[in-house]
Amino acid sequence: MKGHDGMITVKAPGKLYIAGEYAVVESGFPAIIVALDQFVTATISSSDTVGSIVSKQYQENSIVWRRKGDAMVFDNRDNPFHYILSAISLTEAYAHELGRDLGVYHLGINSELDSADGKKYGLGSSAAVTVATVKALCRFYHLPMDKPKLFKLAAIAHLSVQGNGSLGDIAASVYGGWIAYHSFDRDWLHVQRKQTSLSELLDMDWPDLKIDLLTPPADLRLMIGWTGSPASTSHLVDKVALVKAKQRGEYQTFLQDSKACLKRMIAGFHAGDLQAIQTEIRCNRHLLQTLGAFSHVTIETPILKKMIHLAEAAGAAAKTSGAGGGDCGIVLIDQAINPANLLKQWAHDGIEQLNLTVHTVSDDSISNA
Incomplete structure:
Protein backbone atom coordinates (compact mmCIF):
# COMPACT_ATOMS: atom_id res chain seq x y z
CA MET A 1 0.00 0.00 0.00
CA PRO A 216 -2.57 28.90 32.35
CA PRO A 217 -4.35 31.47 34.56
CA ALA A 218 -6.25 34.08 32.50
CA ASP A 219 -4.08 36.87 33.92
CA LEU A 220 -0.78 35.25 32.91
CA ARG A 221 1.22 36.86 30.11
CA LEU A 222 4.30 35.00 28.85
CA MET A 223 7.13 37.14 27.52
CA ILE A 224 10.28 35.77 25.94
CA GLY A 225 13.59 37.63 25.85
CA TRP A 226 16.39 36.48 23.54
CA THR A 227 19.95 37.38 24.49
CA GLY A 228 21.57 36.83 21.13
CA SER A 229 23.86 33.96 22.06
CA PRO A 230 22.81 30.40 21.28
CA ALA A 231 23.53 27.56 23.70
CA SER A 232 24.25 23.97 22.72
CA THR A 233 22.03 21.83 24.92
CA SER A 234 23.71 18.50 24.27
CA HIS A 235 27.07 19.86 25.44
CA LEU A 236 25.66 21.59 28.51
CA VAL A 237 23.75 18.49 29.63
CA ASP A 238 26.91 16.41 29.14
CA LYS A 239 28.77 18.85 31.37
CA VAL A 240 26.23 18.43 34.15
CA ALA A 241 26.33 14.65 33.68
CA LEU A 242 30.09 14.72 34.35
CA VAL A 243 29.50 16.62 37.55
CA LYS A 244 26.75 14.34 38.88
CA ALA A 245 29.14 11.67 40.06
CA LYS A 246 31.44 14.14 41.81
CA GLN A 247 28.71 16.05 43.59
CA ARG A 248 26.33 13.28 44.55
CA GLY A 249 24.91 14.97 47.65
CA GLU A 250 24.27 18.43 46.24
CA TYR A 251 22.93 17.03 42.99
CA GLN A 252 20.41 14.80 44.78
CA THR A 253 19.31 17.77 46.89
CA PHE A 254 18.87 19.85 43.72
CA LEU A 255 16.73 17.09 42.16
CA GLN A 256 14.42 16.73 45.17
CA ASP A 257 14.08 20.52 45.58
CA SER A 258 13.30 20.91 41.87
CA LYS A 259 10.62 18.19 42.06
CA ALA A 260 8.98 19.85 45.09
CA CYS A 261 9.10 23.29 43.41
CA LEU A 262 7.51 21.94 40.21
CA LYS A 263 4.85 20.10 42.16
CA ARG A 264 3.84 23.41 43.80
CA MET A 265 3.98 25.19 40.44
CA ILE A 266 1.72 22.60 38.77
CA ALA A 267 -0.72 23.01 41.68
CA GLY A 268 -0.61 26.76 40.96
CA PHE A 269 -1.70 26.07 37.37
CA HIS A 270 -4.53 23.81 38.53
CA ALA A 271 -5.66 26.52 40.97
CA GLY A 272 -5.32 29.28 38.35
CA ASP A 273 -3.08 31.15 40.80
CA LEU A 274 -0.57 33.39 38.98
CA GLN A 275 1.18 34.52 42.17
CA ALA A 276 1.79 30.95 43.30
CA ILE A 277 3.27 30.15 39.86
CA GLN A 278 5.49 33.26 39.98
CA THR A 279 6.76 32.33 43.46
CA GLU A 280 7.85 28.92 42.15
CA ILE A 281 9.45 30.46 39.02
CA ARG A 282 11.67 32.46 41.41
CA CYS A 283 12.33 29.35 43.47
CA ASN A 284 13.30 27.37 40.35
CA ARG A 285 15.62 30.18 39.25
CA HIS A 286 17.35 30.03 42.64
CA LEU A 287 17.74 26.23 42.40
CA LEU A 288 19.26 26.53 38.91
CA GLN A 289 21.70 29.17 40.17
CA THR A 290 22.76 26.75 42.92
CA LEU A 291 23.23 23.97 40.35
CA GLY A 292 25.28 26.32 38.17
CA ALA A 293 27.48 27.24 41.13
CA PHE A 294 28.35 23.69 42.22
CA SER A 295 28.61 22.24 38.71
CA HIS A 296 30.66 25.16 37.33
CA VAL A 297 28.31 25.54 34.35
CA THR A 298 27.26 29.06 33.39
CA ILE A 299 23.49 28.70 33.32
CA GLU A 300 22.75 32.39 33.90
CA THR A 301 24.96 34.59 31.72
CA PRO A 302 25.42 38.26 32.73
CA ILE A 303 22.94 39.41 30.05
CA LEU A 304 20.33 36.85 31.17
CA LYS A 305 20.85 38.07 34.76
CA LYS A 306 20.21 41.63 33.55
CA MET A 307 17.09 40.56 31.65
CA ILE A 308 15.69 38.82 34.74
CA HIS A 309 16.58 41.71 37.03
CA LEU A 310 14.72 44.20 34.80
CA ALA A 311 11.67 41.92 34.64
CA GLU A 312 11.62 41.47 38.43
CA ALA A 313 11.82 45.26 38.86
CA ALA A 314 8.72 45.53 36.65
CA GLY A 315 6.82 43.21 39.00
CA ALA A 316 7.23 40.00 37.00
CA ALA A 317 8.83 36.62 37.74
CA ALA A 318 11.61 35.57 35.37
CA LYS A 319 14.30 32.93 34.84
CA THR A 320 16.47 31.30 32.22
CA SER A 321 14.75 28.86 29.85
CA GLY A 322 16.18 25.50 28.92
CA ALA A 323 19.86 24.75 29.39
CA GLY A 324 20.72 28.42 29.90
CA GLY A 325 24.19 29.62 29.02
CA GLY A 326 22.62 31.97 26.46
CA ASP A 327 19.46 31.80 24.38
CA CYS A 328 16.20 32.78 26.03
CA GLY A 329 14.82 33.91 29.33
CA ILE A 330 11.11 33.70 30.15
CA VAL A 331 8.97 36.19 32.01
CA LEU A 332 5.58 35.55 33.60
CA ILE A 333 3.85 38.87 34.17
CA ASP A 334 0.33 39.93 35.11
CA GLN A 335 -1.73 40.96 32.05
CA ALA A 336 -2.66 44.12 34.00
CA ILE A 337 0.94 45.39 33.93
CA ASN A 338 1.88 47.32 30.78
CA PRO A 339 5.22 45.87 29.60
CA ALA A 340 6.16 48.82 27.35
CA ASN A 341 8.70 50.24 29.78
CA LEU A 342 10.33 46.85 30.37
CA LEU A 343 10.62 46.25 26.63
CA LYS A 344 12.30 49.65 26.21
CA GLN A 345 14.87 48.70 28.89
CA TRP A 346 15.44 45.33 27.23
CA ALA A 347 16.02 46.93 23.83
CA HIS A 348 18.50 49.33 25.45
CA ASP A 349 20.48 46.32 26.72
CA GLY A 350 20.33 44.43 23.43
CA ILE A 351 17.69 41.94 24.60
CA GLU A 352 15.22 41.09 21.86
CA GLN A 353 11.61 40.22 22.66
CA LEU A 354 10.54 37.20 20.62
CA ASN A 355 7.01 37.86 19.47
CA LEU A 356 5.69 34.35 19.87
CA THR A 357 2.42 33.04 21.21
Whole structure:
Protein backbone atom coordinates (compact mmCIF):
# COMPACT_ATOMS: atom_id res chain seq x y z
CA MET A 1 0.00 0.00 0.00
CA LYS A 2 1.60 3.20 -1.20
CA GLY A 3 0.86 6.70 0.08
CA HIS A 4 -1.44 9.22 -1.66
CA ASP A 5 -0.55 10.78 -4.96
CA GLY A 6 -1.19 14.24 -3.55
CA MET A 7 1.19 16.14 -1.35
CA ILE A 8 0.93 15.67 2.42
CA THR A 9 1.80 18.66 4.62
CA VAL A 10 2.16 18.52 8.41
CA LYS A 11 3.69 20.84 10.97
CA ALA A 12 5.15 20.59 14.45
CA PRO A 13 5.67 23.53 16.83
CA GLY A 14 8.80 24.59 18.66
CA LYS A 15 8.94 24.87 22.44
CA LEU A 16 10.33 26.72 25.44
CA TYR A 17 11.04 25.36 28.90
CA ILE A 18 9.21 27.25 31.62
CA ALA A 19 10.64 25.35 34.62
CA GLY A 20 12.26 22.10 35.75
CA GLU A 21 15.33 22.18 33.52
CA TYR A 22 18.21 19.77 34.18
CA ALA A 23 16.23 17.78 36.78
CA VAL A 24 13.85 16.63 34.02
CA VAL A 25 16.58 14.50 32.43
CA GLU A 26 16.16 12.12 35.39
CA SER A 27 13.33 9.57 35.12
CA GLY A 28 10.10 10.73 36.72
CA PHE A 29 11.23 14.31 37.38
CA PRO A 30 8.82 17.01 36.18
CA ALA A 31 9.14 20.07 33.97
CA ILE A 32 6.70 22.59 32.55
CA ILE A 33 7.07 23.27 28.84
CA VAL A 34 5.11 25.39 26.38
CA ALA A 35 4.66 24.94 22.61
CA LEU A 36 5.04 28.07 20.47
CA ASP A 37 3.53 29.19 17.18
CA GLN A 38 6.75 28.76 15.20
CA PHE A 39 6.83 25.56 13.21
CA VAL A 40 8.75 22.98 11.30
CA THR A 41 6.72 22.02 8.24
CA ALA A 42 7.23 18.69 6.49
CA THR A 43 5.85 17.95 3.04
CA ILE A 44 5.92 14.56 1.41
CA SER A 45 4.84 13.36 -2.03
CA SER A 46 5.24 10.11 -3.93
CA SER A 47 7.97 9.74 -6.51
CA ASP A 48 8.26 7.08 -9.20
CA THR A 49 12.01 6.80 -9.37
CA VAL A 50 14.30 8.90 -7.24
CA GLY A 51 13.44 10.26 -3.80
CA SER A 52 14.86 13.39 -2.18
CA ILE A 53 15.21 15.04 1.21
CA VAL A 54 15.41 18.78 0.88
CA SER A 55 15.72 21.33 3.65
CA LYS A 56 16.45 25.01 3.08
CA GLN A 57 17.82 25.38 6.61
CA TYR A 58 19.67 22.13 7.17
CA GLN A 59 22.13 21.50 4.41
CA GLU A 60 24.48 18.76 5.57
CA ASN A 61 27.57 20.78 4.83
CA SER A 62 29.45 21.30 8.04
CA ILE A 63 30.55 19.16 10.92
CA VAL A 64 31.69 20.06 14.41
CA TRP A 65 34.64 18.37 16.07
CA ARG A 66 36.90 18.78 19.06
CA ARG A 67 40.00 17.11 20.50
CA LYS A 68 39.92 14.26 22.97
CA GLY A 69 43.61 13.66 23.57
CA ASP A 70 44.98 13.35 20.04
CA ALA A 71 41.76 12.01 18.53
CA MET A 72 39.33 14.10 16.50
CA VAL A 73 35.85 13.68 17.98
CA PHE A 74 32.83 14.56 15.83
CA ASP A 75 29.56 15.83 17.22
CA ASN A 76 26.63 16.19 14.88
CA ARG A 77 23.91 16.24 17.48
CA ASP A 78 23.18 19.87 16.77
CA ASN A 79 22.62 19.31 13.04
CA PRO A 80 18.93 18.53 12.52
CA PHE A 81 19.66 16.53 9.36
CA HIS A 82 20.60 13.53 11.49
CA TYR A 83 17.24 13.72 13.24
CA ILE A 84 15.42 13.65 9.88
CA LEU A 85 17.31 10.49 8.87
CA SER A 86 16.71 8.83 12.23
CA ALA A 87 12.98 9.67 12.08
CA ILE A 88 12.73 8.18 8.58
CA SER A 89 14.53 5.01 9.53
CA LEU A 90 12.35 4.39 12.61
CA THR A 91 9.03 5.25 11.02
CA GLU A 92 9.82 3.02 8.05
CA ALA A 93 10.77 0.19 10.42
CA TYR A 94 7.32 0.64 12.02
CA ALA A 95 5.66 0.73 8.56
CA HIS A 96 7.52 -2.44 7.61
CA GLU A 97 6.35 -4.21 10.80
CA LEU A 98 2.77 -3.33 9.81
CA GLY A 99 3.25 -4.90 6.39
CA ARG A 100 3.45 -1.70 4.32
CA ASP A 101 5.48 -1.62 1.09
CA LEU A 102 8.11 1.08 1.42
CA GLY A 103 7.80 3.80 -1.20
CA VAL A 104 9.99 6.42 -2.81
CA TYR A 105 9.15 10.05 -2.03
CA HIS A 106 10.25 13.63 -1.88
CA LEU A 107 10.45 14.94 1.67
CA GLY A 108 10.78 18.66 2.24
CA ILE A 109 11.55 20.18 5.63
CA ASN A 110 11.11 23.88 6.27
CA SER A 111 11.79 25.43 9.67
CA GLU A 112 10.75 28.75 11.17
CA LEU A 113 12.62 27.86 14.36
CA ASP A 114 15.96 29.16 13.20
CA SER A 115 15.57 32.65 11.82
CA ALA A 116 16.37 33.53 8.20
CA ASP A 117 19.73 35.06 9.08
CA GLY A 118 20.85 31.90 10.84
CA LYS A 119 20.12 32.92 14.44
CA LYS A 120 19.34 29.97 16.66
CA TYR A 121 16.75 30.86 19.27
CA GLY A 122 16.85 27.55 21.15
CA LEU A 123 13.24 26.67 20.36
CA GLY A 124 13.83 22.94 20.02
CA SER A 125 14.25 22.65 16.26
CA SER A 126 15.70 19.12 16.35
CA ALA A 127 12.64 17.84 18.25
CA ALA A 128 10.14 19.61 15.98
CA VAL A 129 12.02 18.32 12.90
CA THR A 130 11.78 14.78 14.30
CA VAL A 131 8.06 15.06 15.12
CA ALA A 132 7.20 16.61 11.73
CA THR A 133 9.12 13.92 9.82
CA VAL A 134 7.52 11.06 11.78
CA LYS A 135 4.05 12.62 11.38
CA ALA A 136 4.48 13.08 7.61
CA LEU A 137 5.63 9.49 7.08
CA CYS A 138 2.84 8.07 9.23
CA ARG A 139 0.35 9.85 6.96
CA PHE A 140 2.20 8.72 3.84
CA TYR A 141 2.09 5.06 4.89
CA HIS A 142 -1.37 5.28 6.55
CA LEU A 143 0.04 4.11 9.89
CA PRO A 144 -2.13 4.13 13.01
CA MET A 145 -1.04 7.22 14.92
CA ASP A 146 -2.27 9.15 17.94
CA LYS A 147 -0.43 11.58 20.22
CA PRO A 148 0.98 8.95 22.62
CA LYS A 149 2.28 6.83 19.70
CA LEU A 150 3.67 9.87 17.87
CA PHE A 151 5.47 10.94 21.04
CA LYS A 152 7.00 7.49 21.55
CA LEU A 153 8.16 7.02 17.97
CA ALA A 154 9.66 10.53 17.77
CA ALA A 155 11.26 10.10 21.22
CA ILE A 156 13.01 6.89 20.14
CA ALA A 157 14.23 8.55 16.93
CA HIS A 158 15.51 11.64 18.76
CA LEU A 159 17.18 9.66 21.53
CA SER A 160 19.05 7.48 19.06
CA VAL A 161 20.79 10.61 17.73
CA GLN A 162 21.17 12.78 20.81
CA GLY A 163 21.78 10.02 23.35
CA ASN A 164 20.71 12.20 26.29
CA GLY A 165 18.08 14.77 27.20
CA SER A 166 14.58 14.38 28.62
CA LEU A 167 12.51 14.35 25.40
CA GLY A 168 10.28 17.04 26.92
CA ASP A 169 10.69 19.09 23.74
CA ILE A 170 9.23 16.15 21.76
CA ALA A 171 6.24 16.08 24.15
CA ALA A 172 5.65 19.83 23.71
CA SER A 173 5.84 19.49 19.92
CA VAL A 174 3.34 16.61 19.91
CA TYR A 175 0.83 17.85 22.52
CA GLY A 176 1.01 21.64 22.10
CA GLY A 177 -0.07 24.24 24.65
CA TRP A 178 1.29 24.18 28.21
CA ILE A 179 2.28 20.77 29.53
CA ALA A 180 3.62 19.20 32.70
CA TYR A 181 6.04 16.51 31.57
CA HIS A 182 7.68 13.73 33.61
CA SER A 183 10.46 11.97 31.70
CA PHE A 184 10.42 8.22 31.16
CA ASP A 185 13.06 5.68 32.17
CA ARG A 186 15.62 5.71 29.32
CA ASP A 187 17.43 2.62 30.68
CA TRP A 188 14.17 0.67 30.49
CA LEU A 189 13.65 1.82 26.89
CA HIS A 190 17.20 0.85 25.94
CA VAL A 191 16.58 -2.72 27.15
CA GLN A 192 13.11 -2.92 25.55
CA ARG A 193 14.40 -1.75 22.16
CA LYS A 194 16.54 -4.90 21.96
CA GLN A 195 13.69 -7.31 22.68
CA THR A 196 10.40 -5.67 21.67
CA SER A 197 8.90 -4.78 18.29
CA LEU A 198 8.14 -1.11 17.65
CA SER A 199 4.40 -1.86 17.37
CA GLU A 200 4.42 -3.45 20.84
CA LEU A 201 6.61 -0.72 22.29
CA LEU A 202 4.24 2.02 21.08
CA ASP A 203 1.33 0.26 22.81
CA MET A 204 3.12 -0.21 26.15
CA ASP A 205 3.02 2.08 29.17
CA TRP A 206 6.48 3.58 29.57
CA PRO A 207 7.74 3.68 33.18
CA ASP A 208 7.65 7.17 34.77
CA LEU A 209 6.29 8.84 31.60
CA LYS A 210 3.55 11.36 32.36
CA ILE A 211 2.24 14.17 30.18
CA ASP A 212 -0.50 16.44 31.55
CA LEU A 213 -2.08 19.39 29.79
CA LEU A 214 -2.13 22.61 31.82
CA THR A 215 -4.37 25.65 31.53
CA PRO A 216 -2.57 28.90 32.35
CA PRO A 217 -4.35 31.47 34.56
CA ALA A 218 -6.25 34.08 32.50
CA ASP A 219 -4.08 36.87 33.92
CA LEU A 220 -0.78 35.25 32.91
CA ARG A 221 1.22 36.86 30.11
CA LEU A 222 4.30 35.00 28.85
CA MET A 223 7.13 37.14 27.52
CA ILE A 224 10.28 35.77 25.94
CA GLY A 225 13.59 37.63 25.85
CA TRP A 226 16.39 36.48 23.54
CA THR A 227 19.95 37.38 24.49
CA GLY A 228 21.57 36.83 21.13
CA SER A 229 23.86 33.96 22.06
CA PRO A 230 22.81 30.40 21.28
CA ALA A 231 23.53 27.56 23.70
CA SER A 232 24.25 23.97 22.72
CA THR A 233 22.03 21.83 24.92
CA SER A 234 23.71 18.50 24.27
CA HIS A 235 27.07 19.86 25.44
CA LEU A 236 25.66 21.59 28.51
CA VAL A 237 23.75 18.49 29.63
CA ASP A 238 26.91 16.41 29.14
CA LYS A 239 28.77 18.85 31.37
CA VAL A 240 26.23 18.43 34.15
CA ALA A 241 26.33 14.65 33.68
CA LEU A 242 30.09 14.72 34.35
CA VAL A 243 29.50 16.62 37.55
CA LYS A 244 26.75 14.34 38.88
CA ALA A 245 29.14 11.67 40.06
CA LYS A 246 31.44 14.14 41.81
CA GLN A 247 28.71 16.05 43.59
CA ARG A 248 26.33 13.28 44.55
CA GLY A 249 24.91 14.97 47.65
CA GLU A 250 24.27 18.43 46.24
CA TYR A 251 22.93 17.03 42.99
CA GLN A 252 20.41 14.80 44.78
CA THR A 253 19.31 17.77 46.89
CA PHE A 254 18.87 19.85 43.72
CA LEU A 255 16.73 17.09 42.16
CA GLN A 256 14.42 16.73 45.17
CA ASP A 257 14.08 20.52 45.58
CA SER A 258 13.30 20.91 41.87
CA LYS A 259 10.62 18.19 42.06
CA ALA A 260 8.98 19.85 45.09
CA CYS A 261 9.10 23.29 43.41
CA LEU A 262 7.51 21.94 40.21
CA LYS A 263 4.85 20.10 42.16
CA ARG A 264 3.84 23.41 43.80
CA MET A 265 3.98 25.19 40.44
CA ILE A 266 1.72 22.60 38.77
CA ALA A 267 -0.72 23.01 41.68
CA GLY A 268 -0.61 26.76 40.96
CA PHE A 269 -1.70 26.07 37.37
CA HIS A 270 -4.53 23.81 38.53
CA ALA A 271 -5.66 26.52 40.97
CA GLY A 272 -5.32 29.28 38.35
CA ASP A 273 -3.08 31.15 40.80
CA LEU A 274 -0.57 33.39 38.98
CA GLN A 275 1.18 34.52 42.17
CA ALA A 276 1.79 30.95 43.30
CA ILE A 277 3.27 30.15 39.86
CA GLN A 278 5.49 33.26 39.98
CA THR A 279 6.76 32.33 43.46
CA GLU A 280 7.85 28.92 42.15
CA ILE A 281 9.45 30.46 39.02
CA ARG A 282 11.67 32.46 41.41
CA CYS A 283 12.33 29.35 43.47
CA ASN A 284 13.30 27.37 40.35
CA ARG A 285 15.62 30.18 39.25
CA HIS A 286 17.35 30.03 42.64
CA LEU A 287 17.74 26.23 42.40
CA LEU A 288 19.26 26.53 38.91
CA GLN A 289 21.70 29.17 40.17
CA THR A 290 22.76 26.75 42.92
CA LEU A 291 23.23 23.97 40.35
CA GLY A 292 25.28 26.32 38.17
CA ALA A 293 27.48 27.24 41.13
CA PHE A 294 28.35 23.69 42.22
CA SER A 295 28.61 22.24 38.71
CA HIS A 296 30.66 25.16 37.33
CA VAL A 297 28.31 25.54 34.35
CA THR A 298 27.26 29.06 33.39
CA ILE A 299 23.49 28.70 33.32
CA GLU A 300 22.75 32.39 33.90
CA THR A 301 24.96 34.59 31.72
CA PRO A 302 25.42 38.26 32.73
CA ILE A 303 22.94 39.41 30.05
CA LEU A 304 20.33 36.85 31.17
CA LYS A 305 20.85 38.07 34.76
CA LYS A 306 20.21 41.63 33.55
CA MET A 307 17.09 40.56 31.65
CA ILE A 308 15.69 38.82 34.74
CA HIS A 309 16.58 41.71 37.03
CA LEU A 310 14.72 44.20 34.80
CA ALA A 311 11.67 41.92 34.64
CA GLU A 312 11.62 41.47 38.43
CA ALA A 313 11.82 45.26 38.86
CA ALA A 314 8.72 45.53 36.65
CA GLY A 315 6.82 43.21 39.00
CA ALA A 316 7.23 40.00 37.00
CA ALA A 317 8.83 36.62 37.74
CA ALA A 318 11.61 35.57 35.37
CA LYS A 319 14.30 32.93 34.84
CA THR A 320 16.47 31.30 32.22
CA SER A 321 14.75 28.86 29.85
CA GLY A 322 16.18 25.50 28.92
CA ALA A 323 19.86 24.75 29.39
CA GLY A 324 20.72 28.42 29.90
CA GLY A 325 24.19 29.62 29.02
CA GLY A 326 22.62 31.97 26.46
CA ASP A 327 19.46 31.80 24.38
CA CYS A 328 16.20 32.78 26.03
CA GLY A 329 14.82 33.91 29.33
CA ILE A 330 11.11 33.70 30.15
CA VAL A 331 8.97 36.19 32.01
CA LEU A 332 5.58 35.55 33.60
CA ILE A 333 3.85 38.87 34.17
CA ASP A 334 0.33 39.93 35.11
CA GLN A 335 -1.73 40.96 32.05
CA ALA A 336 -2.66 44.12 34.00
CA ILE A 337 0.94 45.39 33.93
CA ASN A 338 1.88 47.32 30.78
CA PRO A 339 5.22 45.87 29.60
CA ALA A 340 6.16 48.82 27.35
CA ASN A 341 8.70 50.24 29.78
CA LEU A 342 10.33 46.85 30.37
CA LEU A 343 10.62 46.25 26.63
CA LYS A 344 12.30 49.65 26.21
CA GLN A 345 14.87 48.70 28.89
CA TRP A 346 15.44 45.33 27.23
CA ALA A 347 16.02 46.93 23.83
CA HIS A 348 18.50 49.33 25.45
CA ASP A 349 20.48 46.32 26.72
CA GLY A 350 20.33 44.43 23.43
CA ILE A 351 17.69 41.94 24.60
CA GLU A 352 15.22 41.09 21.86
CA GLN A 353 11.61 40.22 22.66
CA LEU A 354 10.54 37.20 20.62
CA ASN A 355 7.01 37.86 19.47
CA LEU A 356 5.69 34.35 19.87
CA THR A 357 2.42 33.04 21.21
CA VAL A 358 1.47 29.68 22.64
CA HIS A 359 0.36 27.08 20.10
CA THR A 360 -2.37 24.55 20.85
CA VAL A 361 -2.44 21.37 18.76
CA SER A 362 -5.88 20.17 17.69
CA ASP A 363 -6.54 16.43 17.64
CA ASP A 364 -7.36 16.33 13.95
CA SER A 365 -3.80 17.38 13.17
CA ILE A 366 -2.68 13.89 14.17
CA SER A 367 -5.34 11.55 12.78
CA ASN A 368 -4.75 10.11 9.34
CA ALA A 369 -6.57 11.84 6.53
